[in-house]
Amino acid sequence: MIEFEDVTKRYPDGTVAVDNLSLRIPSGQITVFVGPSGCGKTTSLRMINRTIERTGGRISIDGEDINSKDAVTLRRGIGYVIQHAGLFPHKTVVDNVATVPKLLGWDKRKTRATAMELLERVGLDLKLAERYPAQLSGGQQQRVGVARALAADPAVMLMDEPFSAVDPIVRNQLQEELLRLQRDIGKTIVFVTHDIDEAIKLGDNVAVLRTGGKLAQFAPPAELLAN
Ligand code: ADP
Ligand code: ADP
Numbered sequence: 725m726i727e728f729e730d731v732t733k734r735y736p737d738g739t740v741a742v743d744n745l746s747l748r749i750p751s752g753q754i755t756v757f758v759g760p761s762g763c764g765k766t767t768s769l770r771m772i773n774r775t776i777e778r779t780g781g782r783i784s785i786d787g788e789d790i791n792s793k794d795a796v797t798l799r800r801g802i803g804y805v806i807q808h809a810g811l812f813p814h815k816t817v818v819d820n821v822a823t824v825p826k827l828l829g830w831d832k833r834k835t836r837a838t839a840m841e842l843l844e845r846v847g848l849d850l851k852l853a854e855r856y857p858a859q860l861s862g863g864q865q866q867r868v869g870v871a872r873a874l875a876a877d878p879a880v881m882l883m884d885e886p887f888s889a890v891d892p893i894v895r896n897q898l899q900e901e902l903l904r905l906q907r908d909i910g911k912t913i914v915f916v917t918h919d920i921d922e923a924i925k926l927g928d929n930v931a932v933l934r935t936g937g938k939l940a941q942f943a944p945p946a947e948l949l950a951n
Contacts, residue, residue, distance in 0.1 A: 732780035764937030803873030
């Protein structure tokens with residue numbers, strides 16, 4: 725479980741992006757942060773891997789304060805996928821996925837096999853494994869981004885609008901595949917979107933934020949729809 729207790733982010737210019745946010749993100753489920761542009765979704769997400777440092781309150785993962793270890797160690801246990809996959813342009817697809825395991829010093833052959841397995845899992849045509857990111861479509865790049873984030877077998881996956889930049893048909897496929905993947909791997913996924921339909925489709929729980937970074941609702945989709 726990831727717990728936010730009275731978490732606040734005030735940027736140096738005085739903008740309060742997240743205001744006293746308290747919620748519990750259950751393990752092994754998909755929790756979606758949804759709300760209008762500027763309501764603090766990305767800030768909330770990035771405080772979990774400390775790519776943004778909160779200015780108030782506490783965040784813990786399985787009871788352990790995220791500040792109890794250094795940020796680099798923390799991030800090893802947290803996969804991160806963003807809107808434009810952010811792949812390394814000079815590495816092939818398979819090498820992109822293998823980057824973190826290599827850094828961790830895993831056996832080379834095993835790393836490659838794991839990378840190929842992950843690419844298959846996210847539904848990438850394995851013929852593309854030796855290509856470079858620029859030779860892939862946006863949807864294919866996002867699949868590689870997901871595979872790369874999974875490579876170190878993190879307990880937690882943070883996903884920030886991962887499917888927003890692809891066309892609606894591919895987005896739909898990626899959503900279906902994420903749900904299928906999640907049934908197999910059961911990670912704790914925190915997913916940010918501005919699209920309420922996507923939130924309802926993917927979320928076991930949905931945190932609705934409103935402008936000013938306050939929590940409006942936190943509930944399973946069926947309960948949100950009832951309100
Ligand atoms: P969302 O992801 O919901 O679009 P963000 O978390 O990106 O929202 O931003 C929340 C608020 O914080 C917005 O008002 C945004 O303009 C502001 N903000 C984001 N980053 C910074 C920053 N580095 N400095 C000042 N304000 C920021
Ligand atoms: P995206 O919408 O692609 O998530 P944004 O365009 O909102 O990204 O923000 C891009 C970068 O600018 C981020 O690093 C964010 O922290 C920063 N940023 C966003 N809003 C502000 C702001 N009001 N003042 C300063 N920096 C900001």
